[in-house]
Amino acid sequence: MDIRTQMSQHTFRRLLALPQPLRLRTFSILNRPPPNYPGHVPLTLVERGALALGSAFGSLRNPHRHDLIAALGEATAKPYFIARLRAAMLANPTGRRILRDKPRITSQTMSLEKLRQLPENTVGRAYAAWLDREGVTPDTRDQVRYIDDPEEAYVMQRYRETHDFTHAITGLPVIIEGELAVKAFEFANTLLPMTALSLVAVVRLKAVERKRFFETYLPWAVGNGLKAEEVINVYWEEELETDVEVLRARLGIEIPPDLRETRKLLRDKNKAERAARDAKDRLGAGMGL
Amino acid sequence: MASTALLRRLLTLPPLLRRSVYSSAATHNGASQPDTYDVVCIGGGPVGLSFVSALRSHPSTSALRVALIDSQDLSTARTTKDTETYSNRCSSLTPASLRFLKQIGAWEHAKRERAQPYHAMDVWDGVSGSKIHFDSVDQQQTGLLDAVAEMIPGSRSQASRRKYEVEDVGVATMCENANTTSALLQRLHELDEERSKDRLIFDMLEKTRVESIDLGPESKGEESLDLSQWPIVTTSHGRIAARLLVGADGANSPVRQFADIPSPGWDYNQHGVVATLDLDQQITAQNLRTAYQRFLPTGPVALLPLPGNKASLVWSTTPQHAAKLKTLSRPDFTAAVNAAFRLMPFDISYMLSPNSTTSPTDELTWRESATPAASTGVPRNFPRITSVQEGSIASFPLRMRHADTYTGHRIALIGDAAHTIHPLAGQGLNLGLADAESLAQRIAYGVDHGMDVGSCWTLDGYNSDRWAKNNAVIGVVDKLSKIYGFGSGPVVWGRSAGVEVLERLGTLKGWMMGAAAGVK
Numbered sequence: 066m067d068i069r070t071q072m073s074q075h076t077f078r079r080l081l082a083l084p085q086p087l088r089l090r091t092f093s094i095l096n097r098p099p100p101n102y103p104g105h106v107p108l109t110l111v112e113r114g115a116l117a118l119g120s121a122f123g124s125l126r127n128p129h130r131h132d133l134i135a136a137l138g139e140a141t142a143k144p145y146f147i148a149r150l151r152a153a154m155l156a157n158p159t160g161r162r163i164l165r166d167k168p169r170i171t172s173q174t175m176s177l178e179k180l181r182q183l184p185e186n187t188v189g190r191a192y193a194a195w196l197d198r199e200g201v202t203p204d205t206r207d208q209v210r211y212i213d214d215p216e217e218a219y220v221m222q223r224y225r226e227t228h229d230f231t232h233a234i235t236g237l238p239v240i241i242e243g244e245l246a247v248k249a250f251e252f253a254n255t256l257l258p259m260t261a262l263s264l265v266a267v268v269r270l271k272a273v274e275r276k277r278f279f280e281t282y283l284p285w286a287v288g289n290g291l292k293a294e295e296v297i298n299v300y301w302e303e304e305l306e307t308d309v310e311v312l313r314a315r316l317g318i319e320i321p322p323d324l325r326e327t328r329k330l331l332r333d334k335n336k337a338e339r340a341a342r343d344a345k346d347r348l349g350a351g352m353g354l
Numbered sequence: 355m356a357s358t359a360l361l362r363r364l365l366t367l368p369p370l371l372r373r374s375v376y377s378s379a380a381t382h383n384g385a386s387q388p389d390t391y392d393v394v395c396i397g398g399g400p401v402g403l404s405f406v407s408a409l410r411s412h413p414s415t416s417a418l419r420v421a422l423i424d425s426q427d428l429s430t431a432r433t434t435k436d437t438e439t440y441s442n443r444c445s446s447l448t449p450a451s452l453r454f455l456k457q458i459g460a461w462e463h464a465k466r467e468r469a470q471p472y473h474a475m476d477v478w479d480g481v482s483g484s485k486i487h488f489d490s491v492d493q494q495q496t497g498l499l500d501a502v503a504e505m506i507p508g509s510r511s512q513a514s515r516r517k518y519e520v521e522d523v524g525v526a527t528m529c530e531n532a533n534t535t536s537a538l539l540q541r542l543h544e545l546d547e548e549r550s551k552d553r554l555i556f557d558m559l560e561k562t563r564v565e566s567i568d569l570g571p572e573s574k575g576e577e578s579l580d581l582s583q584w585p586i587v588t589t590s591h592g593r594i595a596a597r598l599l600v601g602a603d604g605a606n607s608p609v610r611q612f613a614d615i616p617s618p619g620w621d622y623n624q625h626g627v628v629a630t631l632d633l634d635q636q637i638t639a640q641n642l643r644t645a646y647q648r649f650l651p652t653g654p655v656a657l658l659p660l661p662g663n664k665a666s667l668v669w670s671t672t673p674q675h676a677a678k679l680k681t682l683s684r685p686d687f688t689a690a691v692n693a694a695f696r697l698m699p700f701d702i703s704y705m706l707s708p709n710s711t712t713s714p715t716d717e718l719t720w721r722e723s724a725t726p727a728a729s730t731g732v733p734r735n736f737p738r739i740t741s742v743q744e745g746s747i748a749s750f751p752l753r754m755r756h757a758d759t760y761t762g763h764r765i766a767l768i769g770d771a772a773h774t775i776h777p778l779a780g781q782g783l784n785l786g787l788a789d790a791e792s793l794a795q796r797i798a799y800g801v802d803h804g805m806d807v808g809s810c811w812t813l814d815g816y817n818s819d820r821w822a823k824n825n826a827v828i829g830v831v832d833k834l835s836k837i838y839g840f841g842s843g844p845v846v847w848g849r850s851a852g853v854e855v856l857e858r859l860g861t862l863k864g865w866m867m868g869a870a871a872g873v874k
Binding site for chain 1: 698700701704709710711720724726
C-alpha cells in the first residue's frame with residue numbers, strides 16, 4: 066500500500082504543478098535570471114503585485130510622481146494588455162515598420178529648433194509649441210524596466226514617448242484635468258490598464274473641474290478613443306510635416322474645447338464677479354447699509 | 355414444371371459447376387442478361403482493394419465471385435524507385451491498420467524502406483503554448499498489479515508479456531498511398547495466380563467507368579432470375595448484377611446516391627495544404643522519429659516524418675491562406691512553413707495576408723529573432739525545414755460527412771463513401787481500413803452460416819460494429835477542431851488547462867493513445 070500512496074502523491078504533486086505563467090514564483094529572488102535588455106529588472110508575481118499596489122496609492126497621493134505612474138503601467142500591463150497592443154502594432158503595416166526600425170524620441174532625435182521652424186499648422190510645429198507652452202522636454206520619460214520581453218518593453222517605451230504627441234494634437238495641457246482627459250482617451254484607444262487606473266485621480270479634482278470632466282472631456286475621450294485609429298501605429302517621425310487637421314481627419318479625432326482657454330475665461334469671470342461684489346460691499350459699507 | 359425442377363437441381367450443384375452452368379444459361383438468354391457476381395466493389399483505392407484482398411485471403415470467402423471496378427488504370431499505381439522524392443499523398447497507418455494489412459498478406463509486398471514508423475508525437479497549442487507529448491512508452495501500462503507481480507520471486511510475468519505483445523510499431527507508420535495501393539494490388543495478383551484455375555471468380559475491371567446503377571427489371575417468368583431487388587451496375591463494358599454492391603468510391607459516392615442514404619455534415623471552410631519537405635535534423639541511431647502538430651486558430655499544421663531527412667506536411671488553413679501559399683516561391687513556402695511552427699499566430703496570418711509587403715523569408719528572419727521559443731511552445735528538437743520538393747504543393751477542401759447508415763438492401767458503404775473526417779488526427783484511411791476489415795469479417799460469417807451475403811442478416815452486424823465507433827471518432831475530431839479554432843478568450847484558457855493536466859496523467863494518455871491506435 067506504500068507504493069500506492071507514493072504513486073498517488075507523486076501524481077497529485079505533478080497535477081498541482083501549474084504552468085509557468087501562473088506560478089507565484091518562477092525564480093528565486095536570490096537567483097534572479099539575467100536581464101533581457103539593458104535596464105531590465107525581472108520580477109516575481111508577488112513583487113509585481115506589490116509594485117502595482119504601491120505605485121497606485123503613491124501616484125494617487127502625489128500625481129506629479131511620473132515614475133510611479135510609469136511603474137504602475139509596467140506592473141499592470143502583463144500578461145494580456147501589452148501583448149494585445151503589440152499584436153495590434155504587428156497587424157498594421159506602419160506599426161510593423163515601427164517595430165522593425167525601433168525609433169526613439171529624445172531631445173537628440175527630435176531637434177526642437179528645427180521643429181519650431183516648420184510651417185504653422187504642421188504636427189511638428191504643434192508639438193514644439195505645446196512643449197514650449199507646458200514647459201516640458203522629450204527627455205522626461207522614464208526607461209521601461211519591469212517588462213520581460215524586449216519587444217513588449219519597446220512597445221511600452223514607444224507608448225510613453227508618443228504620449229506627448231497625443232497631447233499636442235488634441236491640445237490638452239499638462240495639468241491634472243488635461244492629463245486625465247488624455248488618459249481616458251488612451252484607455253479607449255490602447256486598453257492599457259494603467260490609463261484606466263489613473264482615472265481614479267478624479268477624486269483629486271475640484272467640484273467644478275470634476276463636473277467639467279464628466280460633462281465634456283470624458284465623453285469626448287471615450288467617443289474619440291474608440292472611434293479613432295490606433296495612435297500607437299502612427300509613425301510620428303514621418304508625420305512631422307503633415308498638416309495637423311489632415312492627420313486628425315485621417316485618425317478620426319476631433320479636437321476638444323481648449324482647456325486652458327476655458328479655465329482662463331472662468332478664472333477671469335470669477336475675478337470680475339468677486340471684484341464687483343467687493344465693490345458693492347465697500348460701497349454699501351460706505352453708505353451704511 | 356420441368357424447368358423449375360431443373361433450376362432447383364442446378365442450384366444444388368457445387369459452386370464451380372453451378373456458375374459455369376449459369377454462364378451458359380445466361381448466354382442462351384441473350385446478351386441482355388447481366389453478369390452476376392456475389393460481391394461487386396466499386397472503387398479501387400486502398401480501402402476497396404484491402405476489402406477485396408480480405409475477401410480473397412479468407413478461406414470462407416475466397417470462393418465468392420468478386421468484381422472490382424475502378425475508372426483508373428490500376429496497374430500503374432506503383433511508387434517510383436527514386437528514394438529522393440516522395441508523393442505528397444501519404445497516410446498515417448495505426449498499429450490496427452498495419453495488423454489488418456499483415457493479416458491479409460499485403461504488408462509484405464509494400465516497400466518497407468519507403469514507410470516510416472514514428473515513436474512519439476508532440477502536440478502543442480499555437481496560442482498558449484501548452485503542449486502534450488505522446489510516447490509509445492505510455493502505452494505500456496505498468497500499474498500496481500504488474501509491480502506486485504514482479505515482486506513475487508520467480509515470477510516471469512514480464513517475460514511472458516513480451517512474448518505475446520505485438521511487435522513495436524511505435525505510435526503509427528507513415529506510408530505513401532501509392533505504396534499501400536501497389537502492395538494490395540501485388541497481393542491480389544499473387545492470390546490470382548494461386549487460384550489460377552478459378553479465373554472466373556475474381557475480375558478486376560479497371561479503366562471501367564460506371565455509367566449508372568439501377569435495380570434490375572421485373573422478372574419475366576419463373577425461368578429467369580428475379581433481379582428486381584438486385585443492383586445492376588451499367589459500365590462501359592457491360593452490365594453487372596451484384597448480390598452485394600459495396601461502395602468504396604469516395605466522398606461523392608454514386609453507390610450511396612443510388613441507395614438514397616443521406617450523408618449529413620458540413621464544410622470546414624478550410625483547405626488542407628500538403629507538401630513533401632526536406633529537413634535538417636540529426637537522425638538517431640535507432641531511427642526514432644517524432645510527429646509534430648501545432649494547433650493554430652486558423653487550423654492545425656502537422657509535420658509527419660518520412661524516411662531519411664524528409665517529412666510530409668499537412669496544413670489545414672483558410673482558403674485565402676491556402677491560395678497564397680500555393681503562389682509562393684519554393685524558398686518563400688519553406689519560410690512560411692517554418693513560420694507556421696515557430697512564430698506567433700498573428701505573425702503567420704500577416705505573412706499570408708494579401709496586404710503584406712515584405713517577403714516571407716525576410717519576415718521570418720526578423721520575427722524569429724523577436725519571438726522567444728519558450729513563448730510559442732515549440733519543442734526543443736524541432737527540425738528546421740530546408741526546402742520543399744518540386745511540384746509537391748497541393749491543396750484540397752476539408753469537410754465532414756457521415757452517412758446515416760452504412761448498409762441498405764444489398765448495399766454496403768466503406769471508407770470515404772461512408773464518412774469523411776478532418777485530417778487533424780490522421781484517422782481517415784484508418785477508419786476506412788477498419789470498415790473493410792469489419793465488413794469482410796461479417797461476410798465470412800454470413801457465408802459460414804449459409805446467409806445471403808447481401809441481406810440484412812449479414813450486413814446489420816457491420817453497421818452495428820462500425821457506425822457508433824466511427825461516429826465517436828468523427829465527433830471528437832470535429833470538436834477538437836472547433837475548440838482549437840478559438841484565438842483568445844476563456845476557451846483558450848480552458849483547453850490549455852486541460853492539456854496541462856492530461857500531460858501529467860500518464861495512464862490516461864496511454865488509454866487515449868490505445869483508443870487512437872484502434873488496437874482491440
